[in-house]
Amino acid sequence: MNRTDVVVIGGGQSGLAAGYHLRRLGIDFVILDAHPEPGGAWQHTWDSLRLFSPAAYSSLPGRLMPPQAGETYPEAAHVVSYLTDYEQRYELPVVRPVRVTGVHREGELLRVETDSGTWRARAVVSATGTWSRPFLPAIPGRTEFQGTQLHTVEYDSPAAFTGRRVIVVGGGNSGAQIAADLAYDTTLTWCTLREPRYLPDDIDGRALFDHATARRRALDEGRTDTGGVASLGDIVAVPPVRVARDAGLLKAQPMFDRITPAGVSWADGTAADADAIIWCTGFRPALSHLAPLGLRGPRGHIPTTGTEAVGEPRLHLLGYGDWTGPASATLIGVGRPARDAARALAGLLR
Structure with a gap:
């Protein structure tokens, strides 16, 4: 039987950001990644994909992404190299390939069933993203x-x-x-x-992150919705x-x-x-592994307060979009909610 304090499900950018902060807090954890290689969804994108921001503004906590020679906006392959290095640099305990099939309540623990055995943990961070759930609209014919x-x-x-x-x-x-x-x-x-x-040609991911953060701050303080990124374009x-x-x-x-x-x-x-x-019609959050917990809300989302699931405080969701933290589905945006989730888990585990 595998036992740890926290199981992080997903070894892409969100899972690695969570791992960075969990390690800094001295929490025992493991990251279960369905991919056979590091890099998350970035290793599956189209050849010409570019980031929306320069490398320095597309970084996970603790380590700046190095610039790519000759490119202001790095390619996806550069991101894969960066994530691979990040995982190794911080010696994050990633186990792969492991596909999680279900998370279940088991008394004071959560039981994480996988295709490679069972893990039991005091808490779970779900960071599976959306790439594995492409959305196709229902168009006649x-x-x-x-x-x-x-x-x-x-x-x-x-x-x-x-x-x-x-x-x-x-x-x-x-x-x-x-x-x-x-x-x-x-x-x-x-x-x-x-x-x-x-968006205006001089606006990139740096400004998008700032706008998303300002919107979340306004909503948290009961002020008028600024519209966030959607108001820009x-x-x-x-x-x-x-x-x-x-x-x-x-x-x-x-x-x-x-x-x-x-x-x-x-x-x-x-x-x-x-x-x-x-x-090119978007994605839905990949949350089928959480179905046994019975937490699903409107539009397929699980209601959260910050990153914490409203119906299960031992579960945190990270990187699915603004509903789990401002710009949390981006490289630069996931760091802050990952830090908040790790701190909340540290308090829970105490």
Whole structure:
């Protein structure tokens, strides 16, 4: 039987940030990671993905991310290298590959069932993120399409789509970056629910973190909601997006109403043929392992106070979005809620 004070589920950026603070507080813990290699979801992104912020503003607690030579906004591979080094530098106790199948109450302990045995702990930090739960909208005719359909998680590079007719769906950062990636060598149709809202070119992840933090502070103090990041726009104009946009290659179309065997169609009767549809339509939190605790609330979220689950104080959730801490799904944003979670757990364990 495996026994520890805290089990951290997930070895990506959020799990590592939690591990850093737990170690500093002298708490006995283990990190269970489903991936066979370090790097979390960053090791599965598309080839041209760039961070929204310079390296120094994309760092986990305790260690600045080193700059990438020749790049202001680092590539995903650079992030994987950084996370790998971070894990080794702080000698974080990561066990992989271990997939957690369920967390159960067992008296004063929580029982963590995995595909590699059972762990018992006094508390659990869930840091599984969202990448493993891609969201596809229910659009009429989606199952009738005869071409290729894939989600952001399955897209690698434009090479497989050269010369083909491609529809990219989604007006956020992923949609804009992948549309920019495909704008040169494909017949591109970019469909968004509303006109794309680019942030000013001089705004990047540093400002986004500041706005998210200010919004959380205002809400906590009962002041007017500032709107946070959403009030600024939806798309960070990283260099590849800026270049394609300024060249007139990113012209968004309204969202279509139906998918046909040959492509998509709009209510006014217009249509576009397509060989492939790429859904850049976001994710949902990966929380199925917590189902035995019966904590699920509206929109699939588990109600929290800070990072602590309202219905189970031995459980903390980290890195799923603003509902678990301002900008907590980002590299720079997860440090503060990870620190708060570790401190709360230290108090609980005492």
